[in-house]
Amino acid sequence: MIVEENNSDSVVLKIQNLTKIVGGTHQVALSDVTLEVRSGRVLGLVGDNQISRATLFRLILGLQSPDSGSLKIFHQDYSEDMNNVTSRIGFVPENIELTKNINSIEYLRLVSQLSGVRKQVAVAQIAKFSEILHFGDHLGTSIRKLKRSEARCLALIGALVHDPELLLLEEPAKDFNLGMRKVVRRLIRDLSDEGKAIIIASDDLPFLEQVTGDLAIFADGHIAFQGSVMSIKGAKDIPTVSVSFAGSVDRLESELRVHVNRGILSYRFVVDTCHIYFDPEMFLSERLRLLLDIIENSEVTLLDLRPSTVDLEDAVDGVVNNFRETRVSKLLGLRQPESHKSLDYSQIDGN
Amino acid sequence: MQNLIRPYFTVGLSEMREISVKPVLLTILLAQIILSVFFVAIGAIDDWMTSEPITWFVILALIPLSGIRLVILFSLSFRSRDRFMTDLILVRGISRLEYFVGKIVGIYVYFLAESLILLGAVAYFSKEFSAPEANDIELTGLLRAYIIVLAILGFGGSILSCLSASGLGTIKIPSIFFLMLCIAFPLMELAGSISVVPEAIFQSYGDIVRGVANLSLPLILLSLVSLVATVGAYRFFLRRDF
Numbered sequence: 110m111i112v113e114e115n116n117s118d119s120v121v122l123k124i125q126n127l128t129k130i131v132g133g134t135h136q137v138a139l140s141d142v143t144l145e146v147r148s149g150r151v152l153g154l155v156g157d158n159q160i161s162r163a164t165l166f167r168l169i170l171g172l173q174s175p176d177s178g179s180l181k182i183f184h185q186d187y188s189e190d191m192n193n194v195t196s197r198i199g200f201v202p203e204n205i206e207l208t209k210n211i212n213s214i215e216y217l218r219l220v221s222q223l224s225g226v227r228k229q230v231a232v233a234q235i236a237k238f239s240e241i242l243h244f245g246d247h248l249g250t251s252i253r254k255l256k257r258s259e260a261r262c263l264a265l266i267g268a269l270v271h272d273p274e275l276l277l278l279e280e281p282a283k284d285f286n287l288g289m290r291k292v293v294r295r296l297i298r299d300l301s302d303e304g305k306a307i308i309i310a311s312d313d314l315p316f317l318e319q320v321t322g323d324l325a326i327f328a329d330g331h332i333a334f335q336g337s338v339m340s341i342k343g344a345k346d347i348p349t350v351s352v353s354f355a356g357s358v359d360r361l362e363s364e365l366r367v368h369v370n371r372g373i374l375s376y377r378f379v380v381d382t383c384h385i386y387f388d389p390e391m392f393l394s395e396r397l398r399l400l401l402d403i404i405e406n407s408e409v410t411l412l413d414l415r416p417s418t419v420d421l422e423d424a425v426d427g428v429v430n431n432f433r434e435t436r437v438s439k440l441l442g443l444r445q446p447e448s449h450k451s452l453d454y455s456q457i458d459g460n
Numbered sequence: 461m462q463n464l465i466r467p468y469f470t471v472g473l474s475e476m477r478e479i480s481v482k483p484v485l486l487t488i489l490l491a492q493i494i495l496s497v498f499f500v501a502i503g504a505i506d507d508w509m510t511s512e513p514i515t516w517f518v519i520l521a522l523i524p525l526s527g528i529r530l531v532i533l534f535s536l537s538f539r540s541r542d543r544f545m546t547d548l549i550l551v552r553g554i555s556r557l558e559y560f561v562g563k564i565v566g567i568y569v570y571f572l573a574e575s576l577i578l579l580g581a582v583a584y585f586s587k588e589f590s591a592p593e594a595n596d597i598e599l600t601g602l603l604r605a606y607i608i609v610l611a612i613l614g615f616g617g618s619i620l621s622c623l624s625a626s627g628l629g630t631i632k633i634p635s636i637f638f639l640m641l642c643i644a645f646p647l648m649e650l651a652g653s654i655s656v657v658p659e660a661i662f663q664s665y666g667d668i669v670r671g672v673a674n675l676s677l678p679l680i681l682l683s684l685v686s687l688v689a690t691v692g693a694y695r696f697f698l699r700r701d702f
Contacts, residue, residue: 131701170551172702192467196553206547210481219477222470223552264547271552 120184121275121306122146122169127178129164138164140330142178146306148274151297153317153338154310156327157429162310166277169308171195182275196224199273203280203310205260209253213244213263216252217270224271231270238266241296243289258284265293269300276300276307282316294320314421326428333432341424348387348396351417355381356409364407370434372399375427384423467554471562474549476570479533488529489574495521496578500585513586514579514596514605515666522578522609526571527616533567534620535633538697546702560694564621568614575609596669605669611682618689625696 124144131138138160146152154162167173168180171191180187182194207216214235221231239245242262247255255263261284268276281297282290297320301307311317317324318338326334326341334341354361358378365376365385372395374386387396404411479485499517538545549559583597590597596605619640623633645656654664667673 167702172546172550174701192553192555192558194553195551198551200547200551202547208478208548211477219474220548220552223467223474223549223554225466225553 119147119149120145121148121182122308123179123181124165125179127165127168127180128176129168129173130176131160131164131173136160137330139168139175142330142332144325144332144335146275146308148306149301149304150323151301151307151309151321153321153324154308154327155312155314155317155324155425156333158327158329159310161327161330163279166200166279166308166310169275169277170198170200196271197274199268199271199276201261201264201268201276201278201281203283205257205264207252207260207264209251212249212251213255214248216263217248217267220267221270226271230272234270234272235266238269242266242292256284258286258289261285262289265296274305276305278307278309278311280311280313281309282311282313290316314425318421324425326425328429328432329436331432331436334428338421341421341428348389348391348393349417350385350387350396350400351413351415352383352385352400352404352411353381353413354383354404354409355412357407361403361407361409364403368399368403369430372396375423375430377423377426384417386423386427467558468562468565471549471554471559472566472569475563475566479567479570484532485529488525488532492521492525492578495525496582500582500589503586503589511591511594512596512662512666512669513590513594514583514602515662515669517582518579518605518609519662519665522575523612526575526609526613530567530571530613530617530620531634531637534617534624535630537563537621538624538627538700539630550702556698557694560625560697564617564690564693567617571613571617572610575613576606579606579609596666600671601669604671604675605665607675607679608665608668611679611686614686615682615689618686618693622689622693622696625693625700627696627700 122145124142127139127142127144128137129139130136142165144152144165154165156162164173168175168187169182171187171194175187182191183197185194211219217235218231221228221235226234235248239248242265244259244262244266247259247263250259252260252263261281265281268278278297282293285293294316297307297309309317309321321338323337324334324341325332361383362376362378365373365383369375372388372391374388376386377384385400387399391399400414496517499513499521503513545559550556554562579602583602586594586597596602616637620633620637623636628636645654648654649656655661664673668675
């Protein structure tokens with residue numbers, strides 16, 4: 110489960126067994142997705158494929174209809190006419206393409222009118238968020254002349270002007286410098302503290318790690334993992350070593366590949382260093398013996414060996430790879446070895 | 461009541477604002493204005509043009525250029541990738557019905573007002589140069605000319621909106637529309653309902669304006685087809701994934 114509370118009143122979004130096939134190629138964007146988001150929580154959506162995340166947002170916004178499964182927003186079932194629901198949602202897409210022939214304040218006035226916000230309320234909201242996002246100087250600027258980061262600020266103000274209860278953000282830190290990333294981070298935290306539910310779809314894992322409490326990882330349209338960031342990073346103490354070596358990367362990789370799900374959860378190469386994640390159920394002596402066997406068989410020279418911590422990127426990669434392998438094994442009817450069952454990341458419980 | 465009307469009104473207004481600031485559409489409007497001045501000026505020196513300035517202006521300038529603007533406008537209108545629509549309007553609590561009706565009405569009102577101003581201007585300035593038999597610059601003639609302009613634009617717009625809402629690509633919409641015209645006109649000619657020879661078009665339009673030909677039957681037919689096409693467009697739009 111993503112959150113600990115059992116109070117069903119705070120559930121803002123509840124998705125059950127949602128499936129959606131998109132495009133002429135009939136690609137499975139979402140397959141049997143079950144997800145729950147509560148007010149005051151920030152959920153990060155990551156994964157190998159942007160289509161899944163984008164499709165999920167479009168389904169929530171009523172721009173697409175699901176093929177099967179149920180979608181409840183603010184306790185209301187999905188229907189063709191979702192205008193009363195979408196008026197309580199704020200959305201900032203990844204690609205900001207605003208109408209270019211008006212200026213910033215005209216744009217904000219237009220979105221306020223479309224959202225049915227009273228003039229005084231709109232003015233107060235615009236003033237508040239312009240100040241937070243340091244956008245006050247650009248309110249009179251033509252949208253055509255705005256830089257990409259400024260256009261993103263404008264879109265963000267536009268998404269907040271009607272005080273939404275659920276906020277959907279695609280790559281919210283994209284185009285921003287370090288200072289602005291900090292500002293956006295603080296804004297997201299403040300909004301979450303105010304009780305807004307926020308879903309962030311992003312590949313910017315360092316940013317996500319700083320703002321989200323929970324993660325949902327997509328792999329091939331499925332949710333491969335749901336849980337807290339801490340749980341995915343190693344609440345289960347996944348033993349990790351960084352190996353510096355000299356020799357053929359290909360040989361080392363082929364040797365490591367043989368041992369995936371046979372003592373090794375996953376591995377990742379960064380320049381001439383390889384991060385190896387071991388099965389937590391193995392003893393230290395077994396891990397060392399396995400590592401030395403791999404080094405010997407791949408005929409590389411060991412230069413350095415040190416324990417390391419799991420970084421989020423590696424953990425996400427591990428989840429996705431492990432999910433795929435498990436799925437392929439299931440599809441082919443292969444039985445997983447007994448010792449590997451506990452390695453399934455999706456079974457790691459964040460609580 | 462205000463809450464019921466507000467979404468349609470806001471969408472319609474935002475649509476009119478979009479039309480009025482799009483550079484391509486503005487350029488074509490400028491061409492229409494220049495042509496209206498041209499038709500007024502040429503009426504003073506040409507006997508033929510002096511007799512029916514509005515008819516000439518409508519057939520040679522207003523309908524073709526407004527038609528091109530409608531084709532451009534609708535080719536871009538209901539695209540799946542129209543970020544303006546999806547990111548700004550449909551995600552803000554505006555229903556598909558409100559969006560569709562607001563948009564169509566916004567476009568139609570814009571073209572209604574623009575055609576009225578242009579026709580009125582041409583009629584007003586032509587008055588001094590026109591021959592006495594130029595009844596298309598009199599109020600009843602002008603009104604008939606205006607009504608037929610609206611019916612033709614409404615007909616073209618509804619067919620185009622239907623093509624656009626069905627999800628066809630930006631290039632396919634004008635191509636299919638012109639293909640439809642190319643098939644429809646010869647068929648109508650074969651059926652004997654209209655003649656597509658330019659001289660005959662001027663003649664029949666002039667007859668309507670002068671009150672010689674009956675306006676009601678073609679008007680009813682055009683309105684019916686427009687209505688069916690608009691309902692079809694809405695049905696397509698309702699089912700679309702964006």
